[in-house]
Amino acid sequence: QMPRGNLETIHHRALVLAQLRKWLDGLKFREAFECMRKLRINLNLIYDHNPKVFLENVASFIQQLNSINHINLFLTELKEEDTTSSMYPRPDGSPVQPQAAPGQKKVDVVCDALRTTMESMDPNKFSLSILTAHVKKTVPELEIALQKVHELRENPPEAPGGVSAEEALKYLLFLVNVNDLYEHSLGTYDFDLVLMVAEKSQKDPKEYLPFLNMLKSLEPNYQRYTIDRHLKRYRKALVHLSKCGQEHFTEVLQLVKEQKLYSEALRLYPADSPQYKFLSCAYAEHLVEQQRAEEGGLLLWRCGEPVRALQAFTSSSSWRNAICVAQQIPLPPDQLALLARDLAEKLTEQRRYSEAALLLDQYAKDCEEAILALITGGVWEEALRLIYMHKRQDITETNLKPALLEALNTQVVFLEAQVATFTRHKSRLAVVREQKEKARLDMLDEDGPDCPDAELYSEASSVITASKYSQSNSRISSRSSKNRRKAERKKLSLKEGSPMEDKALMHVIGEIITTVDKMREEIHGLLRALVLFQFDKQAEKLQRVYDEALQMMEGSVLEVWPEGLQNTSAPVTGPNSTANSIMASFQQQQKPAASQQDAEVPAAPKMRNGIKWKLTILK
Amino acid sequence: QMPRGNLETIHHRALVLAQLRKWLDGLKFREAFECMRKLRINLNLIYDHNPKVFLENVASFIQQLNSINHINLFLTELKEEDTTSSMYPRPDGSPVQPQAAPGQKKVDVVCDALRTTMESMDPNKFSLSILTAHVKKTVPELEIALQKVHELRENPPEAPGGVSAEEALKYLLFLVNVNDLYEHSLGTYDFDLVLMVAEKSQKDPKEYLPFLNMLKSLEPNYQRYTIDRHLKRYRKALVHLSKCGQEHFTEVLQLVKEQKLYSEALRLYPADSPQYKFLSCAYAEHLVEQQRAEEGGLLLWRCGEPVRALQAFTSSSSWRNAICVAQQIPLPPDQLALLARDLAEKLTEQRRYSEAALLLDQYAKDCEEAILALITGGVWEEALRLIYMHKRQDITETNLKPALLEALNTQVVFLEAQVATFTRHKSRLAVVREQKEKARLDMLDEDGPDCPDAELYSEASSVITASKYSQSNSRISSRSSKNRRKAERKKLSLKEGSPMEDKALMHVIGEIITTVDKMREEIHGLLRALVLFQFDKQAEKLQRVYDEALQMMEGSVLEVWPEGLQNTSAPVTGPNSTANSIMASFQQQQKPAASQQDAEVPAAPKMRNGIKWKLTILK
Incomplete structure (x- = not known):
């Protein structure tokens, strides 16, 4: 019975919705379903009306509908949308129903709830609905559905109401694109299943049979690898390829580099194997390119490639690791000293004077350079420590004292400039604020x-x-507000x-x-x-x-x-x-x-008044 | 002419104030002054009405009043209070006059302005008013006033209108407490002046003459010292005593210790003198008592007391300085090693493991202890550096690796506990906020x-x-709000x-x-x-x-x-x-x-997302 006219339908629907709500509240799912189907009311409302109550009464829902077709109809009509906030708003004053499973998708929640209930009630009877529940999930579970079809073929149901594998497959092909189903059947590595799907499809046997035959001829792991690769499932492909023996390792390395599956690959080989070493080196090369040379160095060092590790550490200024590796190699003393000087220069450029001084002092054995680095960096006490350690008090007069006075001068000049800029900006801020306040008051007065x-x-x-x-200040997520x-x-x-x-x-x-x-x-x-x-x-x-x-x-x-x-x-x-x-x-x-x-107003800085810096002996 | 009755006066005054404002705006100071004096209107209004204009027309004000007595009356009536915001509010709509010299006291500003103007006009004629201006400042300048009286005595004014020293002193005694004046006259070290004041006072000559005679008998610097001390002017006393020669140095030291004038005393002696050394040692002792041992150590070191400096540095864990001094002494190697161990122990207690390790490694020559300190502190890379430097790879297996796994475990447990506490507090916060909001809405509804x-x-x-x-949230100074x-x-x-x-x-x-x-x-x-x-x-x-x-x-x-x-x-x-x-x-x-x-709401913490800590090689 079709609705008879716009005006009438609208009036009708308002009354119908009230009745539907009563039925759903009373768990009269069949009455509600029949009515909705007749009047073309979106079936999602059955769930949306009160998600919690629906999930608690799934078994009753299934029993009341008592029809594979009706259940399938309900499942296929599921949408992520909440119909009570779009098509069928709740009457004023009725409380908003919370999502039953926050964080999960509504469609998945309903599919899973129905499927597990049907499986526990009668898997044979409901087998088509169970397949629908698998396929309708937001990420369709095609392989599981195919497995179930295959199982029906292996063990045809004995009960009279049971569905044959043939029927089930037909139904699946009605729900899902045939090429998708074929690809996924390949992914089960089950050639029976593949053939079953292929036969039902419109595919040309001249096309798929040679490929399947080629696959069948391969060693099982390599076969699975080939299928995974064909399906672009590279992680699985890697696992299977790694089981194919040493002669395929070049392919492993290629796959890993192509798909950047370094971490995954390392997990597949023992740490003392030559493959592990090859992979580590490849990974390290990649990391160096990614500006992650230090991590690369760690990989190289631990897999027994100290010379290449040294390179990686040096390029990332990871000087402690570099020096350790160099001593492990071991580098001859003159080369160690050169390395230390090299690293010290890099650190000096990064204003890391104390570390540079340590390298110069302990590894390049050049205490004078070390002391000068510390003086340049204004690390006065450490400079003095090296001066006394190496009995180089002469440097105090020639370098330390002049540098102290220069530093003093620099700081005083710097501080005075900062104070001047600060005062200028503060005065200007007062002027700007006054102008804005005046503009605001003028606006009010006028x-x-x-x-x-x-x-x-x-x-x-x-x-x-x-x-x-100042637009769009409302409802900002943490990320976007940043x-x-x-x-x-x-x-x-x-x-x-x-x-x-x-x-x-x-x-x-x-x-x-x-x-x-x-x-x-x-x-x-x-x-x-x-x-x-x-x-x-x-x-x-x-x-x-x-x-x-x-x-x-x-x-x-x-x-x-x-x-x-x-x-x-x-x-x-x-x-x-x-x-x-x-x-x-x-x-x-x-x-x-x-x-x-507003977040856009700069926050007041916190001053670290807990840090005592003043000397009491100075007034 | 006295005011005749309350009601009439009030009416009268409102009109009078309007007239006064007109006069003051027209710079008719004499008319204003006469009227105010008659009707007992507070003379501060002359300034308060428009501070800027008054200060620009002080000369005219003085000329118009043309009377020492009137000027003195005005000066003595000066109060810090702003009469336009207390007694005589401005009529509605008239702008508030800003303080003429923000940061300075009104009384001082007016006294100084009048005094300098009078001095430039005719110092002899206005001498009593000039004295008044000195005496009426918030910190009375009694010595300057006394000096001026003394000058009048030395060089009596020749002009006919001039005031004699006698008269001036009499006037001063009328303004100021006689004992205050006597004390301050002593402070000029001018016995003529002292006697002049003493004679005018009611003091018993038997009391003050012996004291003055005793003072007169002293060597000039010691005399001044004695007077300063008597007047509790210890800084001046110290300066004068320091000029009295070596035989009085014990007194210097005593005064310095009593009055804690160490910094001031050091400035009075050359850095290479024995007195400087004595004072430095005394100061250092004082600093050690004040928990400022490091600064004490610096003083002792630079004045050539390395052994005592070493003590001060050690007690304040100022280990770099301690080691430097020890090497300067020089301490024999075994004692230096002991010192290093001592300092390392202190630093370990303060969780300063890297510094402790440096001492143990470089001065106690105990690399094993140094490495263990670094491992305890979780300073892994530095531990590894010392392990390779001293070829002690055995420690890697025996200590480093087990410590790593223990640290891992500790951190995971700690983090899980923090997350649990965090979640508990966050849930509770939501509950508390909901309750408060509900209470607020209930209040509104009811x-x-x-x-x-x-x-x-x-x-x-x-x-x-x-x-x-939540009381008293308004107008809080930075300090009190802290x-x-x-x-x-x-x-x-x-x-x-x-x-x-x-x-x-x-x-x-x-x-x-x-x-x-x-x-x-x-x-x-x-x-x-x-x-x-x-x-x-x-x-x-x-x-x-x-x-x-x-x-x-x-x-x-x-x-x-x-x-x-x-x-x-x-x-x-x-x-x-x-x-x-x-x-x-x-x-x-x-x-x-x-x-x-409100300041009392805890501020949101800032997360340092700029610090990259993740390793890409770990998934």
Whole structure:
């Protein structure tokens, strides 16, 4: 019986849905199903109406339907969509039903629930529905379905209602594309099954028989490898190929390189086998190309390739490993010294002076170079330690003291520049904020609180503060908000009048604070060294300059990042106010709060006041 | 002419103030002054009305008043208070005048401005007013005033209007307590001045004459020292005593120790003098008592006391300095080795294993102990370096590998425990938040949006969220807000139902995230070592566990610290709403925002996703 007309159907449906809900709540699945089928109502509603209750009563559902065709109809109509939020909204006031299995797909949950229930009830009777449940999953389980068909052929059901393999296969071909089914039958490595599918298909035997015959002639593991490769299942292909003996190892290596299956391949051979070594070397080469030379070095070293490992470690500045490998080889002393110098140079370029000094001192046996590296890096105490260790006090006068005074000068100049930049940005920030506040108040004044369009203007004023960049701030996942933040930082511009100038200024001010705050340890070390060599006056100056810089910056944090809301607006109620004006005014007030809280506002830096850097002996 | 009655005066005053403002704006200071004096209006208003204009027209002010008495009256009436915000509020709409010299005290600014102007106009004529300006500063400049009196005595003014020293002193005594003046006269070291003051005072000559005579008999520097000491001006006393020659050095040392004037004293002697050494040793002793032994050591070392310096450095674990001093002494090799072992033990207790190993290896010449220290500390690569350097590969099997597996196990167990605690706290936080939200909505529902007392209830609901701890959030200086935060952290309690439980949970969750995030480098090192020794399976497990922990925590950050406001409230306008209900409802909405922004809400931790710790060779 077809619906008779649009208008009537719509009215009809509203009533029908109410009735359906009653039936479903009463677990009267058959009545509901029949009605829905007749009136072409989407069958998903049976589940969507109350997922939890449905899953608890799957057996009753199957018994009530009591029809392979009906069950199949239900299964094939399953969609991921929730019909109670799209086609058939719930009546107002009724609670939203939670997903029964969060994280899993609805279709898979329903297919699995029905299938296991039918298997426990009567696998023979329901065999076609069971096949449907396999095939309809979001990733169709074609191989399992094919296996079940094959089983029916091997052991035909004795019960009278049973389905033959023939029928089952026919049904499968009705559900699934024939080529897909053929490929998947190949994947079972069961040639009977393959032939069975091939025969039922429209495929030309001249096409598939030679291929199948060729496969049949192969050694079983190599056969499976060939099939896996044909089906692009490279991991499985690798496992089977690895079982084909040493003569196929070149193919293994090729497959591994082609498909980058290094880790998987290593797992297939014992660590002391020559294959393991070959694979490790190939993997290491790949890692070096991927800028992962250190990991490559570890693989080479442990599989007994120290010379190649040394290369990998050296290229990745992994100097401790490089030196160990070099001593294991063992490299002759002069070459070890050269290596150490090489590594030290790289480390110096990366400003890793202490490590460079260790190499120069202990492996290149060049204490003078080591001490000079430490002095260059401002590692004063360690420099002094080597000076005393090697009795090279002469370097104190020739290099250490002049370097100390130079470092002092550099730091003072640097700090003064930072303070100047900081002050400039802070003053500018005050100006920018004042201008924005003025623009906001002007906007309010002009259009008056009686203007019913005030909401529109509140939008306009937010354009002034955040320009076009403030869109799409709602519902952001962690990942996308991270990208967004990165993208927005790029848009921040210090150019005067740029729409985000205030945020750009806050960002730069925060960076200066962090930079200066990070200097605590360095300044502490420099102060101690200066005092040791009686440069008290200079040390006092540095301590004063740094102290003033830190205090000035700490004192500015609350100014740059004020706490709480800014209550600048005039009272909003009064004889002339309306509900709209009050709301608009509150929204205006909320604007700065919301934009303050926005992820895009640079956060206030934390100062590490726990790090004590001052010397009490300096005033 | 006295005011005639309360009511009349008040009316009168309002009109008078308007007239005064006109006069002051027109720079008619005399008219204003006369009127104010008659009607007993606080003279501060002359300045407060417009500080900038007043300071620009001080000369005109003085000329118009043209009376020492009137100027003195004005000066003596100066108060720090701003009369335009206390007694005589500005009429509505008139702009607030900014402080003329922010950071400086108003009284000092005005005194100095008047004094310099009078000095440039006619110092003789205005001498009493100049004295008043000195004396009325917030820290009275009595010595300068006394000096000026003394000058008047030495060079009596020839002009007819001039004031005699006698008169000036009398006037000073009228302004200042006689004992204060006597003490300060002593401070000028000018006995003429002292006697002059003493004679004018009621002091008994039998009392002060013997003291003055005793002072007169002393050597000038010692005399000044004695006076300074008497006046408790210890810094000056030290300077004068240091000039009294070597025989008084014991007194210097005593004074320095008594008054802790070590830094000041060191500045008074050349660095190569014996006094400098004595003072340095005394200072160092003091620093050691103050837990500043390292700084003490630096002083001792540089003044040529290496043995005592060694002690100071050792006690403060300043091992590099200790070793350097020891080699300078020089300590014999066996004692140096003992020292190194001692220091290494201390460092091990502080978990500074790398430094301990360096001492054991290079100074105690015990590579085995050094390697074991590194293994204990989990410094795997450095341990391996020493193993290869000293050809002690045996330790790899006996100690390194077992320690690696133990460390792996410890880390996995630790991470699992952290994840469990984290999950527990997060679930509890969700429950607590739901309860609070429910309580808030209940409160709204019960009393209905029509209730004109809704504001009161909004207060009540804020009590629920923040309890009694949310008072006094306005206008907090940086320092006090820091203390407040510290105090509040103590009040956070994880006990179920505690008023700040949600914040306590956020705090603990943040701490767990920081702890786990900090492990990146450590895990990276452990993974590399495990891979090197073919413990791939174990390394994979650790990598998986740590990766899952990090991802779970990162995924929870937005849940625990949600962005922006929580828009949970129903629409607030409708047929039954009133202006009050709308306002109340908005305030309710704002509450959570304000408390979110409050300093007391623990901040979201930052994860260091830039630190790459994963190995690609592990899946």
